[in-house]
Amino acid sequence: MEFEPVTGRLREVRVITRPTADGRSSISFRNFVVEMPFTKELNLSIGSLLAVETMRPDTYLILEVADYVPVHYGMINMDGSIPKEIRDQVMEEVERSWQRKENPEMWIDVFTYPIGYLATPEGFRKGYVPPLPGSMVRILNKESFKNFVCAKDGVDIGTVIGQGVPLTINLNKALIYHIGIFAFTGSGKSNLTAALIRRILRYTNAKVVIFDVSMEYSVLLLDQLLTRNSKILTTDKYPPDLSLSTRKFMRTHVIPEDLEEIRKDLTKSFEELLREGKVQTLYVPPQGVINMTYGDLLKLVKDQIEDKYTAFSQKPLFSLMLKKLDAFMRENKVSKEALLDADVIPIIEEIESEGKTAGLKDNAVIFSFLSTLRSYVNSETVETEEYDVEKLAIDILDREESSPRLFILEMSNLEEARELVAYLIDEVMNRRKRSFSNTPILFVLDEAQEFIPFDTRQKDKSELSSNAVEKLLRHGRKYHLHGLISTQRLAYLNTNALQQLHTYFISVLPRPYDRQLISETFGINDTLLDRTLDLEVGQWLLVSFKASLPHDVPVFFNAPNNLTELRNELEKSGSTNPPHDTK
Ligand SMILES: Nc1ncnc2c1ncn2[C@@H]1O[C@H](COP(=O)(O)OP(=O)(O)OP(=O)(O)O)[C@@H](O)[C@H]1O
Numbered sequence: 001m002e003f004e005p006v007t008g009r010l011r012e013v014r015v016i017t018r019p020t021a022d023g024r025s026s027i028s029f030r031n032f033v034v035e036m037p038f039t040k041e042l043n044l045s046i047g048s049l050l051a052v053e054t055m056r057p058d059t060y061l062i063l064e065v066a067d068y069v070p071v072h073y074g075m076i077n078m079d080g081s082i083p084k085e086i087r088d089q090v091m092e093e094v095e096r097s098w099q100r101k102e103n104p105e106m107w108i109d110v111f112t113y114p115i116g117y118l119a120t121p122e123g124f125r126k127g128y129v130p131p132l133p134g135s136m137v138r139i140l141n142k143e144s145f146k147n148f149v150c151a152k153d154g155v156d157i158g159t160v161i162g163q164g165v166p167l168t169i170n171l172n173k174a175l176i177y178h179i180g181i182f183a184f185t186g187s188g189k190s191n192l193t194a195a196l197i198r199r200i201l202r203y204t205n206a207k208v209v210i211f212d213v214s215m216e217y218s219v220l221l222l223d224q225l226l227t228r229n230s231k232i233l234t235t236d237k238y239p240p241d242l243s244l245s246t247r248k249f250m251r252t253h254v255i256p257e258d259l260e261e262i263r264k265d266l267t268k269s270f271e272e273l274l275r276e277g278k279v280q281t282l283y284v285p286p287q288g289v290i291n292m293t294y295g296d297l298l299k300l301v302k303d304q305i306e307d308k309y310t311a312f313s314q315k316p317l318f319s320l321m322l323k324k325l326d327a328f329m330r331e332n333k334v335s336k337e338a339l340l341d342a343d344v345i346p347i348i349e350e351i352e353s354e355g356k357t358a359g360l361k362d363n364a365v366i367f368s369f370l371s372t373l374r375s376y377v378n379s380e381t382v383e384t385e386e387y388d389v390e391k392l393a394i395d396i397l398d399r400e401e402s403s404p405r406l407f408i409l410e411m412s413n414l415e416e417a418r419e420l421v422a423y424l425i426d427e428v429m430n431r432r433k434r435s436f437s438n439t440p441i442l443f444v445l446d447e448a449q450e451f452i453p454f455d456t457r458q459k460d461k462s463e464l465s466s467n468a469v470e471k472l473l474r475h476g477r478k479y480h481l482h483g484l485i486s487t488q489r490l491a492y493l494n495t496n497a498l499q500q501l502h503t504y505f506i507s508v509l510p511r512p513y514d515r516q517l518i519s520e521t522f523g524i525n526d527t528l529l530d531r532t533l534d535l536e537v538g539q540w541l542l543v544s545f546k547a548s549l550p551h552d553v554p555v556f557f558n559a560p561n562n563l564t565e566l567r568n569e570l571e572k573s574g575s576t577n578p579p580h581d582t583k
Pocket residue numbers: 183184185186187188189190191192256488537538539558559560561562563
């Protein structure tokens with residue numbers, strides 16, 4: 001470990017306790033105040049890492065800077081009770097002394113907190129040993145910071161604020177443990193999402209499925225759509241005439257201001273996408289014409305038990321079937337929303353054999369019920385011309401190297417979108433369970449509060465989408481199915497889903513509740529999270545829990561501008577002309 005030349009001393013330890021965001025309990029944070037000299041050599045910023053001696057020899061506690069303020073001894077007890085004239089005199093004197101620099105009456109109070117790591121002669125390890133008050137505190141230099149924070153051979157996703165080093169992350173691991181992007185509207189969520197997706201497509205073998213309710217990503221990832229095997233799926237109908245459909249495409253998509261000057265090139269590129277058949281209409285069945293779920297079967301069997309016309313001799317068998325279904329679903333973690341599949345056949349066979357042993361006649365109702373059920377689960381799906389959810393799931397799961405890697409699902413109707421999210425995730429999960437493959441699939445949910453709200457409803461289909469996404473986040477990892485969710489309000493989100501994410505990107509969240517929720521989930525100091533309020537568009541705090549980074553250190557960084565990357569790529573592929581030389 002190497003350090004900056006300027007050192008400080010640990011002056012105070014403060015423990016701050018506050019009620020949790022839900023008001024049910026309380027949470028404490030340790031804060032350490034370090035005194036650093038006020039000198040121009042001091043190289044310190046929010047997010048800098050410090051090392052302080054502890055009670056154990058050769059063991060240093062690592063602290064992260066959450067805030068820092070200059071202090072002048074002359075003003076320590078200054079308040080309104082001191083006469084104005086004296087106050088003015090003192091302040092003028094203090095103002096002059098800041099210019100003189102390196103005056104022992106001035107210093108910097110640095111507010112830090114322990115991030116849960118110790119530096120020992122054997123290297124870094126997780127843990128906490130109390131530091132010794134008064135002892136020396138050193139600042140990790142750029143190289144040591146980089147070694148500790150950034151993933152070796154990782155993918156570059158921007159620049160660490162204050163350090164100027166590239167922030168590299170382990171993208172594969174970030175994917176595995178799901179990703180969340182949280183920020184107030186206009187902070188750059190779509191920009192960061194698109195920048196991450198282009199890196200996922202480039203550096204991993206994952207397939208990406210974007211549920212796009214704001215119709216943004218066809219533009220933000222246009223270069224990827226042009227150069228990769230990909231699909232834009234829309235519930236809208238496009239006219240067969242190419243120029244008319246291109247015009248419609250341009251009309252229905254928002255072109256960011258920064259791309260206005262290449263509008264003509266964009267039109268040509270969209271025409272190319274349409275000509276190549278990369279834009280397809282997705283057939284969504286009218287309500288009710290959907291495949292049977294396990295929940296539907298449970299209801300059918302229950303109805304048989306309750307039906308007064310069902311023969312008494314058969315009722316116990318229906319009850320047995322219900323019991324077996326219940327046990328099967330519990331054991332295999334099959335939800336009621338899961339589509340009914342051939343896995344149910346052994347239960348059908350068992351009940352049939354029980355019926356025969358019990359001496360039921362061949363024409364008993366239960367036998368015809370079981371036999372129609374068997375034909376239903378064995379039936380091949382009716383081949384239709386339309387590109388539907390099932391065909392989409394098959395394409396998403398296609399293992400061929402040449403199969404599409406990027407799918408953008410454009411959905412302007414929210415209820416339809418929720419249904420689609422639920423059916424597609426269920427269909428992909430069920431098919432993956434039956435035919436395993438380890439190609440990762442990432443589902444991207446923008447405006448996640450619409451799909452996994454805190455308060456779900458059956459009526460607007462949010463119950464359906466929320467259950468499916470929760471299942472994806474809870475169990476998807478086993479099947480290499482992952483989620484990236486982005487939202488502007490955490491408070492409106494299903495908290496069960498939130499707890500499954502291990503990589504968080506946070507920018508400005510104006511509501512204290514949202515920030516508190518994050519600090520409690522990850523045990524990050526409130527003061528550090530409050531600094532996200534100062535972030536500018538495109539600046540983020542990355543928090544990872546055993547995922548993107550080698551150590552769990554919250555890190556502030558500048559994200560790349562996706563539109564610049566898009567323009568560069570379009571230029572490289574000859575889709576746009578290089579900008580005119582203005583020199
Ligand atoms: N890293 C960045 N560098 C430069 N510009 C950026 C960066 N991130 C975002 N921007 C710009 O800021 C603006 C808002 O970004 P973006 O649309 O991604 O925000 P958002 O959070 O998704 O907004 P909304 O919630 O309204 O969809 C855009 O013009 C975008 O190009």
